[in-house]
Amino acid sequence: MTLLDRHIEFLDALRGAGLPVSLSEGLDAVTALGLIGWTDRQQVKEAYAATLVKRANQRATFDGLFELYFPRMVGSGMTPSLTGEAAAAGVAKDGPEALEEFSSRLAEALEADDVEMLRQLAAEAVARFGAMPGRGPGLSSWSSYTALRRLSTDELTARLIEGLQQGGWTEEEAARVGTRRMDRFAGLVEADARRRIAEEKGPEQIAKIAVRPTIEKLDFLHARRADLEALRREIYPLARRLATRLTQEHHARRRGAVDLRRTLRSSMSTGGVPVDLRFRPKRPHRTELVILCDVSGSVSNFATFTLMLVFALREQFGKVRAFTFVDEIHEVTSYFKPGADLVDTMTELTKATEHAARMGRTNYGRAFSLFQERHADALGPKSSLLILGDARSNYSDLAVDSLRAMADAARHSHWLNPEVRTQWDTGDSEATRYGSIIDMRECRNLTQLSEFVHDLA
Amino acid sequence: MPSRTSSWFSSPAEAVTRLGDVGYLADDSTALTSYLAGALEKPVLIEGPAGVGKTELAKAITRATGAELVRLQCYEGLDEARALYEWNYKKQLLRIQAANDGQAWEETHDDIFSEEFLLTRPLLTAIRREEPTVLLIDEVDKTDVEVEGLLLEVLSDFQVTIPELGTMTSTRRPLVVLTSNATRELSEALKRRCLYLHLDYPDADREREIVLSQVPGLDDKVARQLVSVVGRLRELELKKAPSIAESVDWARTLIALEITDLSDKAVADTLGVVLKHSSDVDRAVRELRLKR
Numbered sequence: 001m002t003l004l005d006r007h008i009e010f011l012d013a014l015r016g017a018g019l020p021v022s023l024s025e026g027l028d029a030v031t032a033l034g035l036i037g038w039t040d041r042q043q044v045k046e047a048y049a050a051t052l053v054k055r056a057n058q059r060a061t062f063d064g065l066f067e068l069y070f071p072r073m074v075g076s077g078m079t080p081s082l083t084g085e086a087a088a089a090g091v092a093k094d095g096p097e098a099l100e101e102f103s104s105r106l107a108e109a110l111e112a113d114d115v116e117m118l119r120q121l122a123a124e125a126v127a128r129f130g131a132m133p134g135r136g137p138g139l140s141s142w143s144s145y146t147a148l149r150r151l152s153t154d155e156l157t158a159r160l161i162e163g164l165q166q167g168g169w170t171e172e173e174a175a176r177v178g179t180r181r182m183d184r185f186a187g188l189v190e191a192d193a194r195r196r197i198a199e200e201k202g203p204e205q206i207a208k209i210a211v212r213p214t215i216e217k218l219d220f221l222h223a224r225r226a227d228l229e230a231l232r233r234e235i236y237p238l239a240r241r242l243a244t245r246l247t248q249e250h251h252a253r254r255r256g257a258v259d260l261r262r263t264l265r266s267s268m269s270t271g272g273v274p275v276d277l278r279f280r281p282k283r284p285h286r287t288e289l290v291i292l293c294d295v296s297g298s299v300s301n302f303a304t305f306t307l308m309l310v311f312a313l314r315e316q317f318g319k320v321r322a323f324t325f326v327d328e329i330h331e332v333t334s335y336f337k338p339g340a341d342l343v344d345t346m347t348e349l350t351k352a353t354e355h356a357a358r359m360g361r362t363n364y365g366r367a368f369s370l371f372q373e374r375h376a377d378a379l380g381p382k383s384s385l386l387i388l389g390d391a392r393s394n395y396s397d398l399a400v401d402s403l404r405a406m407a408d409a410a411r412h413s414h415w416l417n418p419e420v421r422t423q424w425d426t427g428d429s430e431a432t433r434y435g436s437i438i439d440m441r442e443c444r445n446l447t448q449l450s451e452f453v454h455d456l457a
Numbered sequence: 458m459p460s461r462t463s464s465w466f467s468s469p470a471e472a473v474t475r476l477g478d479v480g481y482l483a484d485d486s487t488a489l490t491s492y493l494a495g496a497l498e499k500p501v502l503i504e505g506p507a508g509v510g511k512t513e514l515a516k517a518i519t520r521a522t523g524a525e526l527v528r529l530q531c532y533e534g535l536d537e538a539r540a541l542y543e544w545n546y547k548k549q550l551l552r553i554q555a556a557n558d559g560q561a562w563e564e565t566h567d568d569i570f571s572e573e574f575l576l577t578r579p580l581l582t583a584i585r586r587e588e589p590t591v592l593l594i595d596e597v598d599k600t601d602v603e604v605e606g607l608l609l610e611v612l613s614d615f616q617v618t619i620p621e622l623g624t625m626t627s628t629r630r631p632l633v634v635l636t637s638n639a640t641r642e643l644s645e646a647l648k649r650r651c652l653y654l655h656l657d658y659p660d661a662d663r664e665r666e667i668v669l670s671q672v673p674g675l676d677d678k679v680a681r682q683l684v685s686v687v688g689r690l691r692e693l694e695l696k697k698a699p700s701i702a703e704s705v706d707w708a709r710t711l712i713a714l715e716i717t718d719l720s721d722k723a724v725a726d727t728l729g730v731v732l733k734h735s736s737d738v739d740r741a742v743r744e745l746r747l748k749r
């Protein structure tokens with residue numbers, strides 16, 4: 001395969017993963033590579049990145065695909081020096097001794113956070129402990145899962161955390177950083193297994209299934225632990241972007257009628273010629289929000305992110321009241337203090353979930369009836385009602401009348417469902433029945449969420 | 458397409474050296490992008506958190522290449538008249554009033570729409586300059602969408618048409634650097650025309666070098682301690698993580714206070730220089746277990 005073919009396939013894969021690479025950007029990349037040549041892999045990568053990746057959060061996707069299409073190495077990943085070392089120590093490729101010898105090198109690299117060494121070790125780990133010979137054709141012959149299992153990563157993480165603490169870090173810091181380093185190493189091992197499979201089957205196959213979407217397109221319901229942290233870090237930047245956009249739009253809309261007095265006054269400096277027109281400001285109207293969130297199990301992440309985003313945008317709304325429910329209803333408005341710390345708020349919110357659960361099984365009907373009983377006064381002709389949840393109510397009574405009364409009391413009402421639309425109405429999902437009372441929208445990722453919140457404000 | 462040889466960098470390696478000579482310590486991707494900007498004659502869009510050296514990079518390229526800096530500072534409400542050019546109304550009015558009755562209107566008209574009455578703003582200035590120029594369009598995310606449209610036009614063909622004077626085309630393209638804090642998403646069209654560089658916090662070694670180079674007299678041991686604490690603070694999900702600028706400020710403070718060992722107490726006492734929100738200070742004190 002020629003370099004040009006590889007280039008074209010790489011661009012296609014990037015597009016497939018959601019990066020909007022245009023024809024002209026592809027040509028820019030070619031010109032740039034013509035200037036710097038293909039000898040230095042790192043520079044090739046950066047040249048591609050500078051010409052094709054125009055958003056910071058696309059970089060991880062780009063990196064993953066670059067590793068697939070322009071692998072650092074081909075084949076075993078056991079560099080001669082490493083195999084030599086192992087051989088000299090009289091250690092076999094695999095076996096308890098091999099594991100121990102390898103683990104101690106890995107522990108060292110993790111503690112030193114030596115990224116280059118970790119990359120090499122990841123490749124070596126797959127080569128030595130992740131091979132799965134003898135499986136039928138078409139089955140992957142390399143497994144990152146096996147490699148990581150054999151290495152007992154939990155033990156390594158514990159050791160690493162201890163080491164960091166001895167180096168002067170506090171317990172929480174060491175735990176956070178240690179876990180993150182281990183997650184990153186696991187990521188490297190996964191990437192190397194993908195590279196090997198790609199070598200056998202061709203990168204297109206792997207690119208389609210294995211490369212994760214960018215954080216904005218990631219399903220809330222599929223987020224892993226590391227993703228949750230990344231998502232949380234996106235909240236303030238996202239809120240800031242939304243606030244800027246809203247402010248600009250409000251300003252644009254606010255231009256009212258021409259203010260004659262001010263226009264004339266300002267025309268004094270131009271000899272009475274009214275060069276600049278002055279306008280009267282318009283009064284902005286602000287939405288008052290009442291939010292009800294299902295915080296049970298898997299949908300709780302989605303609810304928390306939405307709440308955090310809304311409260312990060314607090315100034316854009318007139319008044320916000322928030323309630324969480326499982327089968328009880330609990331007001332959480334007071335948890336959001338102005339200027340409060342995001343992580344603390346999240347932690348408290350999670351703790352508060354217990355107030356929202358009596359038996360612990362989601363019961364939308366009960367939540368709606370209780371809301372009507374205790375908080376009906378929260379809704380009025382100026383308020384917008386927002387319900388967050390998957391409409392899965394364990395086949396309980398739906399209290400359709402309560403919900404209808406709530407919708408009637410509010411000026412607007414919306415329902416955001418984090419489930420993919422094709423899952424609606426399966427099992428105990430009551431999407432259609434609730435959706436006939438309150439307009440229900442699919443909201444699976446940050447992009448959809450921020451569009452919705454923008455339209456709401 | 459690249460044209461005649463210019464005075465920009467001749468290779469990424471040379472960019473590292475020459476930027477280093479003027480006090481900017483560039484990593485590989487920064488050096489490569491700075492090189493490509495000149496060689497491909499394409500604008501560079503630099504995004505990243507506050508205080509990581511976006512603006513400074515444009516200035517450093519200017520110093521390193523002996524060019525001159527033309528700066529367009531963006532803000533909400535910036536318009537064409539401030540960015541590109543405008544006619545000097547007052548002077549024109551005076552000229553009209555002063556015209557004697559005998560003069561034909563056509564003549565006066567040609568007169569008042571001449572070079573003499575033109576107020577040149579940064580974009581036009583950069584296009585008309587014949588010497589090497591770095592055009593810095595700073596904090597472009599603060600502008601309105603209309604200005605982005607204007608930038609798109611100007612950065613596509615580096616020419617400006619003034620109805621009364623004709624079309625002005627740049628004879629020597631400026632090297633254009635746009636910076637943004639990403640407070641809003643810029644249009645795809647603008648991004649397509651630019652190379653992209655995401656600047657982030659530097660690794661500990663580079664940051665130490667930067668701090669040491671900007672704060673002479675700082676002890677190497679203290680520099681190490683400082684950079685390590687700053688790194689730990691950046692892990693904490695604060696509202697405003699400390700930037701390079703804050704590291705430098707902190708180093709200056711330590712010198713002024715004659716602190717020669719960054720103990721937990723010293724950190725706690727001076728944390729206000731580094732963190733701007735009180736909830737961030739609280740969080741840091743708690744998580745780093747600082748005693749006050």
Ligand SMILES: Nc1ncnc2c1ncn2[C@@H]1O[C@H](COP(=O)(O)OP(=O)(O)OP(=O)(O)O)[C@@H](O)[C@H]1O
Pocket residue numbers: 480481482483506507508509510511512513514636637638667671701702705
């Ligand atoms: N690589 C570097 N080498 C030397 N100094 C640097 C470097 N990066 C940053 N600095 C220092 O950091 C300071 C802050 O940088 P600068 O003002 O350019 O930040 P910025 O990214 O433009 O921030 P903002 O988004 O707030 O405008 C500069 O004054 C400079 O002294």
Ligand SMILES: [Mg+2]
Pocket residue numbers: 511512513595636
């Ligand atoms: Mg700046």
